[in-house]
Amino acid sequence: MSDGLLEYPRRHYxxxxxxxxWSMLQDRKPVTWPGGKPLALWINIxxxxxxxxxxxxxxxxxxxxxxxxxxxxxYTLRDYGNRVGIYRxxxxxxxxxxxxxxxxxxxxxxxxxxxxxxxxxxxxxWLGHGWSMLCMHAGEVDADTEAGWIxxxxxxLEQFTDRPxxxxxxxxxxxxxNTPELLVKNGFTYQCxxxxxxxPYTFKTTEGDMTCLPSCLELDDVFVLTQNxxxxxxxxxxxxxxxxxxxxxxxxxxxxxxxxxxxPWLVGQPHRVRTVREILEALLVARGEAxxxxxxxxxxxxxxx
Amino acid sequence: xxxxxxxxxLELYEYNPYEGRPKIEWPNGARLAFWxxxxxxxxxxxPPTNPHRKPWPHPYPAxxxYSIRDYGNRVGHQRxxxxxxxxxxxxxxxxxxxxxxxxxxxxxxxxxxxxxxxxxGIYNTRYTYGLTEDQEREMIEDxxxxxxxxxxxxxxxxxxxxxxxxxxxxxxxxxxxxxYTCDLFHDDQPTWVKTRSGKPFVSIPYSLELNDTxxxxxxxxxxxxxxEIIRRAFDQLYAEGxxxxxxxxxxxxxxxxxxxxxxxxxxxxxxxxxxxxxxxxTTGREIAEYSLSHLQEQIGGGTESAT
Numbered sequence: 067m068s069d070g071l072l073e074y075p076r077r078h079y080x081x082x083x084x085x086x087x088w089s090m091l092q093d094r095k096p097v098t099w100p101g102g103k104p105l106a107l108w109i110n111i112x113x114x115x116x117x118x119x120x121x122x123x124x125x126x127x128x129x130x131x132x133x134x135x136x137x138x139x140x141y142t143l144r145d146y147g148n149r150v151g152i153y154r155x156x157x158x159x160x161x162x163x164x165x166x167x168x169x170x171x172x173x174x175x176x177x178x179x180x181x182x183x184x185x186x187x188x189x190x191x192w193l194g195h196g197w198s199m200l201c202m203h204a205g206e207v208d209a210d211t212e213a214g215w216i217x218x219x220x221x222x223l224e225q226f227t228d229r230p231x232x233x234x235x236x237x238x239x240x241x242x243x244n245t246p247e248l249l250v251k252n253g254f255t256y257q258c259x260x261x262x263x264x265x266p267y268t269f270k271t272t273e274g275d276m277t278c279l280p281s282c283l284e285l286d287d288v289f290v291l292t293q294n295x296x297x298x299x300x301x302x303x304x305x306x307x308x309x310x311x312x313x314x315x316x317x318x319x320x321x322x323x324x325x326x327x328x329x330p331w332l333v334g335q336p337h338r339v340r341t342v343r344e345i346l347e348a349l350l351v352a353r354g355e356a357x358x359x360x361x362x363x364x365x366x367x368x369x370x371x
Numbered sequence: 372x373x374x375x376x377x378x379x380x381l382e383l384y385e386y387n388p389y390e391g392r393p394k395i396e397w398p399n400g401a402r403l404a405f406w407x408x409x410x411x412x413x414x415x416x417x418p419p420t421n422p423h424r425k426p427w428p429h430p431y432p433a434x435x436x437y438s439i440r441d442y443g444n445r446v447g448h449q450r451x452x453x454x455x456x457x458x459x460x461x462x463x464x465x466x467x468x469x470x471x472x473x474x475x476x477x478x479x480x481x482x483x484x485x486x487x488x489x490x491x492g493i494y495n496t497r498y499t500y501g502l503t504e505d506q507e508r509e510m511i512e513d514x515x516x517x518x519x520x521x522x523x524x525x526x527x528x529x530x531x532x533x534x535x536x537x538x539x540x541x542x543x544x545x546x547x548x549x550x551y552t553c554d555l556f557h558d559d560q561p562t563w564v565k566t567r568s569g570k571p572f573v574s575i576p577y578s579l580e581l582n583d584t585x586x587x588x589x590x591x592x593x594x595x596x597x598x599e600i601i602r603r604a605f606d607q608l609y610a611e612g613x614x615x616x617x618x619x620x621x622x623x624x625x626x627x628x629x630x631x632x633x634x635x636x637x638x639x640x641x642x643x644x645x646x647x648x649x650x651x652x653t654t655g656r657e658i659a660e661y662s663l664s665h666l667q668e669q670i671g672g673g674t675e676s677a678t
Contacts, residue, residue: 070419071497072506072513077469081441083416083432090476092449125429205430241434259434262441264631283439284630294591304594308631315450324631 085246085260086269086278096320097265097369103358104316105309106323106365107349109166110258110281111155112235113185113330115173116144116199125204127238128288129331144199144331148174148181151334155342156188162346166328167362169195169235172219175226182226191361193233194219194254204240212244216252232256233362235281246271256366264312264323266366277370279362282325287333298341306348313356323365383541383555384562384574385671393669395560395616397661401651402612403605404658405644408553408577408622409451410465410530411481412495413473414440423500424535443626444470448477450629451637456484458641463655465491465530465553465622468514471521482522487654489553490514490544492532499535508543515547527656528553530577545572551659553577559608559617561662563671571663573670575655576618580604583627583637598636605644612649615669618658619644 076082099106120135129144131137159166168190175182185192196203197215216234223231232255236245239259246269249257256277257269261284269278283289285308290301305326312322326345333342349357360368397404416437418426427433455462464481466488471478481488492499493514499507511529519525529544530553541552545566552564555574562574579585581601586592592600601621608617621640628637645652662670 071421071501072510073419074469074493076415076417077472077493079472079475082413082473088474089445090449091446093476239435240429241432243432260438260441261435262438262445264442264446280438280442283435285632294593296591296593300593300595304632307594307633307635311631311634 084270086267089267091264092319094265099321099358099368101358103356104321105313105357106321106368107309107357107359108279108323108325108362108365109164109359110169110193110235110325110327110362111152111166111330112169112195112327113148113152113171113174113181114144114195114199114237115148115171115177116141117173119200121200123200124202124207125238125240127199127202127240128293129329130199147329147331147334148178151330151332151339152181154334154339155328155330156184158339158343158346162350164346164350165190165359165361167191167193167233169193169233170223171195171198171237172215172222173198175222179226182223186226191233191363192223192227192229192231193235193258193362194223194231195235196237199237202238202240203236203242203245204238205242207242209242209244209248212242213248213251216248216254220252220254233258233279235259239281239283246276247273250274250276256362258325258362265321266369277366279366280325281327285324286327288329291332291338298338302341302344302348305345309349309353309357313353316356321369323369379538383564383566384557387562387671389559392560392615394614395666395669397616397651399651400649402616402649403609404616404618404651404653406463406618406620406653406655406658407455407460407641408465408530408620408655409455409462410491410622410624411444411448411467411470411477412440412465412491412624413444413467413470415494415496418494418496421498421501424498424533426496439626443624443629444474444477447625447629449480450634451623451625452480452484454634454638454641457638458645460641460645460652461486461654463487463489463528465489466518467491467494467532468517469493471517475521478521487528487656488518488522488524488526489528489530489655490518490526490549491530493517495533498533499531499537499540502537504537504539504543507537507539508547511543511547515549527551527659528575530554541572542567545570550663551575551655553655559611559619560615561618561658561666561670563667571667571672573659573662575620575658575662577620577622577655578604579622581620582622583633584624587627587633594633594636597633598640601637601640602643605640609647609650620655
């Protein structure tokens, strides 16, 4: 029963896998952001389709439907984000001249072309976000099926934009052992699923290197508000506390980055959207002197300069 | 610990009510012995299957769980270390011994600061469950020898990996030369622990209630509330320490407490605690050695305790 429990084939210097090199943030050559600002701010808005289906995802992502079919309650609450919530956020982002990226379920391009056409009018960078929140890149899914999801996601979004789609955020930030290779094969140059750093770094695949631009789960709106059940005011406070700490570190040690992930179906609700306004006000206005707010591609390019 | 069946009651310590105990006096008249125990852990991406416990909630590769723990070592460690430096706290590290091999840079930074290293097993993805007594002895010795090779200091303390225990764990650790355990949560003062070898051995309070991972992951606390409960615990233990010395530990994890939205709460709590005059800011080992050499009677020491 205990065979192998005391064997350690990967007990050696560095990581116990071959995806990236081990290094500590504070030991690297300091990063300088444009204008010498101490903190880069990346805001991502995830537009998600949760299919009305009796099928259960391999691993349920945050926000997954939970009730017996037809789970109208959760389906429509998530759909709210794509009908109402996103438009509130787009208005706010425009008001604050913010430049969020948009991670978009491929299925939305098929279901709601009007939404995609509206998103294409913004200057915001798009990321692949899987086909839907039912197609989880996890566990036993075979490589051909997964390759199909990734290719379909890209093609669906590309019907609406001529700008390159380089980035990827998996549903639930999950990956299979094949995901990184399949992403590179499908033309993605960066992914955001590994939350292990606060700066971009090189991620190795057998199809060539890509970049990992780490997103942040611990400050994700869904994580803070629906899993931790913290208040909206606390969410804003936590984001501001994080920013103040990173600005201070950035001044002393070299550029830092904050990744903030928002979901229209959650913070697009009328009682929550003012929290997004408070965050934008605190970051982009009150701390505007210290913050370089930029697209993911701009951040990756500046970090590698 | 007697018996190896799965219904043997705990016999590691005597019942000893909090009221009426002989007085504990800490060095220099301190009321409270304060220590911080950063857990510095390595979780494997692909550990062998242990039928008793799954290491990850997600199928391989468990990117969410693995990558946030890696964040702790890549980003969080130095951030927490800077705060401990600022308040003059030497960490008592609960160490996955294999980290000496994976990340020797972290070990060097802690050794430079004269921090204590105690054993937390080989990896936090390798459990005591399912090991025979001989295998567990081998694992305990491997961890102690690995840490001793890396830092020239044989660990005095043990927090079993991922808090996984057998009925032999504490006996085996005492026999391997250990002096104290962090695995028992029954008290706010040191307790003499009866092991089968009769060697002097003590339980040092290591709080699960103030553990950042319990606070943030299990209790899902807001960061500022975590800072608040630490201060409340301190106020109570400091007041009681005027009558008889108490122990307070803050166990941390570099992937929890060091997140940028949380560090401030921890820092404010440290500032508050170290701003009091009658606090002995120390390490787990120093509390254990002081207790075993000066406080045998107060902590319920046995007669077979000659070293």
